[in-house]
Amino acid sequence: MFVMIELELRRLRHDRTELYFRAVQPILWIVVFGPVMSSVKGIPTGGIPYTDFITPGVLIQSTTFLSIFYGLMMVWERDSGILKKLLVTPASRYATVIGRSMASGIRAIFQGLIVVPFALLIGVRFVPNAAYFISAFVIIFFASGGFAAISILVASFMKTRERFMGIGQAIIMPLFFASNALYPVQMMPQALQYFSAVNPMSYVVDATRGLMITGDLTNLLIDVAAVAVFDTVMFILASISFKRIIE
């Protein structure tokens, strides 16, 4: 299981270009979208600057993107023989799926670490507490694992890149817009609010926002529980369907 994480680290050591380029988008959100929208002053952020408000949301959005497209790597590995070979090893399917998912969590952490300095530069005030900050990244790590498991699940049904790209977009955008990443849930129409209540991204954003920006931890337990349930369910589903991917 851990060996998959090691694999990811070794890959990153050799080539980090993808991470840098993927960081461009969240940086733009924070550096451009945030300041522009904050001049509107129409969004009730609970007393914090708008850019600060969206920073965790954008961070989560970018790490989720990364994780959802992790399945694309699975599709690639399916086209090559790697997955076939992995499935013929004695390693269990659960270990393989969870390992691969968490490996995506590693990528997500690095992605986040690239974005944070830019947020600091633009003047986003983080809660000055190292323990909070680290906890936030632990949550990002596990949440990304869960999203990567979704993507492995999707990959085991959509076996081609083209189909995967399409469905990947179709999953991410609703998750993003129907979450509290860019605006509080209370602003949404009722139907979307219901959706947001089952949207794992909302819980992740809520937790990281509490830990990084507001310092308000009242919902933290619920958020962590939500992420844990989400991870467990996704790991199980992805493991069950994983064998289908090579058939």
Place this chain on the structure above:
Amino acid sequence: MEKTDVAVSTEKLVKIYKGKTRALDGIDLTAEAGIAFAILGPNGAGKTTLIRILTTQLKPTSGDAHVFGLNVTREGSRIRRLISYVPQEMSVWTDISGYENLLIYAKIFGISSKERKSIIHEALENMELDEVDDNLVSTYSGGMVRRLEIACAMLIKPKIMFLDEPTIGLDPSAKKVVWERLTSFKRQCGVTIFFSTHYMDEADLYSDRIAIINRGRIVKQGTAEELKRSLGGEVILFNLQNAGLTGESLRKLRNTDTVKDVILNDSELSILVEDAETNLPCIINILRSEGIKTEKISITKPTLDDVFLKYAGIRLETSGRISEVASIRRMIRKG
């Protein structure tokens, strides 16, 4: 023979994809432990499907298959501990080094940290990759990638290695190196090698036993020598000028005492005889009297190609597909 001496056995193995494509149509074969066993056949014959069933990736539709006495459907996890497998497609990560690939697989296989280093170095040396072990795999040649994949398969000292088209797309010299290393590994460790190929010469040179497969059926089994001897004598090959060979003339040729078999493939007429020199005049006479004009006549010892032609009714087509797979492999490397 004791059960444990049999590496692979299948009984009436059938695989039907999506309820219609019959990939395997009742395969019966036995491969003893410690030998190199070749599955020889054209593309789409069912070679890959067979290997994927034996490596527990696919479930057979009906019939049974055993690897070292273990049932592939029920005892898959025990089989996976004994075998290693090299798929036809590329199966290493290209964005890390060769050594790192082996390290990751060694950990997946659960090789203890004490032995890991020496085992990896041994595998690298075996495959003559020890000088490039720190280079990224994306800089390797096709032959080197293949050798790395086989090195991977050697890590656990498996009881049996399944190799699906191990030298597809490689040039003759790279092919030769791969097989030299495989043969010496087999001698050292007594591993059984079960491989599929559509190269005649590969099956001929490097296998102890061959099963010819066509359209999901085993049409003939034996050693390369046995297969060739089963045709007997020599082959006279005529390139016909006109395709005016009727059934009547074929029958006449077949009914000639000294002719053992007659195979017509497009404009190529192969006639099997015990001794070509003494029989040639007589056969030419028959052809002439039937009004058949020949362009070229050649006499050869039977090759596996002839064996294949006789039992499967077609020649092994090789050219198109190799370049196709080679280009797919290149494409995958580029990502």
